[in-house]
Amino acid sequence: MKFTIQAKVANSLARAGSIETPHGIIETPAFIPVGTKATVKSVATDVVREKVGADAVLANTYHLYLQPGDEIIKKAGGLGKFMNWSGPTFTDSGGFQAFSLGTVKGRGKKIADKNNQEPRDNNQKETPVESDTESMLAKIDDDGVTFKSIIDGSEHRFTPERSIQIQHNIAADIIFAFDECATPGADYEYQKKAVERTRVWAERCLKEHKELRAKRYEVREAEVLSPGSYLLPPALFGIVQGGRHEDLRRKSAQDIGAMDFDGFGIGGSFDKDDIGTAVKWVCEELPEDKPRHLLGIGEPIDLILGVANGIDTFDCVAPTRLARTGAAYIYPTVGLVDAEGKKKSRINLLNAEYKDDFSPLDPDCGCDTCKNYSRAYIAHLFRAKEMLGATLLSVHNLHFLVHLVKRLRTAIVEGKFEEAKGKMLEDFS
């Protein structure tokens, strides 16, 4: 993997560049669609590539390990070959699942509201990560995480080494270290503990990765499973944690940044209104010459602030999840306003007002969905529970975010970033 910085913004952490992988180039900054189970939900790979315009996709180690199993993916010739995605691929390590499965069902939230530290949803209460509530499907300890399968309830154990081994089998181009993502509800002491655990695990991941990589080079010739399908050793990204605490974030970034990783992921819980700040602390500490991925963040405003503060790649489930529940991003200048007169940046197609609205989702959007289908038609598909609705909205939402970041990239390259950023922040405010 090779990372090149093409343009930098003066007095800013923002930069544009490219990540070269064995399966192609990612022009950064870039939004990477999530395909947890080796599929970007409801969207075929040729559409992700050609209609959405994405350079890469990100899948999940935990889910693919459970189903179909990493050995099957290895046998298929690696993740990309298996899912018919010829471009670059990422896998998340499964560390996040220790958090999302380690909280009571439906309650794990990594984004906290800055103004009240209560979880945002009224009917949600935070549960400490190490609590042993019956309904929890993951328990973490200093050596690793014990998971109950979300498929059949069977028990499985992930350690940093195991995660790396599985990720080598799945064979994405870029893989992540096994980390601990603490909930926003965790106190400072716990966050500190999570940072330390993540540091120790990062070293273990790196060691395992280097051993596997050395072995892989030796047997590389034998791993040619079919024409064009080499299981090349992946690049490994370390993960920075630290919640919403500046000292912990900087410390974690220094620790992880000093290790021999190919790039870095920034994970963990954030304050809703403070993502940009936390990212800045971290990117100020990380080595400049390696790529930085902001894990699981992708609301438009967060993308703008992320790029401004030095992020190269993002992934997020929001565009596809929102799409499946009937919501579409729209650019605020479209002119729709909510009850309080605030510019809308999202519409819910299931609202009665769209039943006979024959305009496109976003008239200024160039995506296939907006060029060919109306709000009323998509609203009808959702009401009729036709699955094409989810597909059309997913294509639009993904296109929306991918191209939002592409516009930021172009602005950086053309030396007009501050201007573009200012305009966008104003639009989305």
Added chain:
RNA sequence: GCGCCGGUGGUAGAGCGGUCAAUUACAACAGACUGUAAAUCUGUCGCCCUAUGGGCUCCGUAGGUUCAAAUCCUACCCGGCGCA
């Protein structure tokens, strides 16, 4: 014409003397969703109000029994089935 069964809120369909403004599902209306246990979850869903409380109307229609009826009785109207 006779006999039996049934008529419940937008729909289907529970309830069969008080705890019923009425279970549940669907529909409808709104909200949530940030490294996907998510094609999911939450709330509202007779009307009105000085609204974690109060008032009014309500289970085909009209009477009746009862302290109390969607629930029991009578008549009528409507639907289904059976016999003529």
